[in-house]
Amino acid sequence: MLTVNELAIQSDAPSHVVRYYVRIGLILPADQQENGYRLFKTQDVSRIRFIRMAKNLGFTLNEIRQIIRHADVGESPCDDVRNIIQHRISENRIKIEEMLKLQARMEQALELWKLMPNGVPTGLSICHLIETIENSEE
Structure with a gap:
């Protein structure tokens, strides 16, 4: 499990970006410690990298959310991505x-x-x- 800062370092993203993605629901904490620290799965490193690659290609955060939703339910988002x-x-x-x-x-x-x-x-x-x-x- 990773904290926001650890997730930011491993995904090569600023921590404020990670917090923003959490706030808008693109990544979700897997757990929360008693001290309030949110904990994330190591797979979230890949998700953040994916989000940043998609943004670099010109996808909006709403479009990225749509792509991730398809992937999360096991559907291929590739047709949407092409369109x-x-x-x-x-x-x-x-x-x-x-x-x-x-x-x-x-x-x-x-x-x-x-x-x-x-x-x-x-x-x-x-x-x-x-x-x-x-x-x-x-």
């Missing part, structure tokens, strides 16, 4: 496209602004640089 990753890849491609468009707008704006003098707020204008871009897109 989640496929969905995440599609989302990422959309975000990447949006970011590339934003990057292009920013670079175009900067080029335009290099040719423009500094302005002073007039009460009607806050920053003519940004307002010029806004007007050119309308």
Whole structure:
């Protein structure tokens, strides 16, 4: 049996992360000592490592919880894992496209602004640089 700190050391995770996983129910103590220390099974080292690997692949904690639930009842979570990753890849491609468009707008704006003098707020204008871009897109 391992304490939170021992579990953290063996799973190479900060102890506050282990405590957080306990608080949200991703790992559960097997026992509790009279002094209040929670004790964990050595298998929880693997579970914490799994959680951290899944997070590193982009899975959310709720998705990881879903995967663990399947595994805990002896069901293969692999179909869910594939579906989640496929969905995440599609989302990422959309975000990447949006970011590339934003990057292009920013670079175009900067080029335009290099040719423009500094302005002073007039009460009607806050920053003519940004307002010029806004007007050119309308």
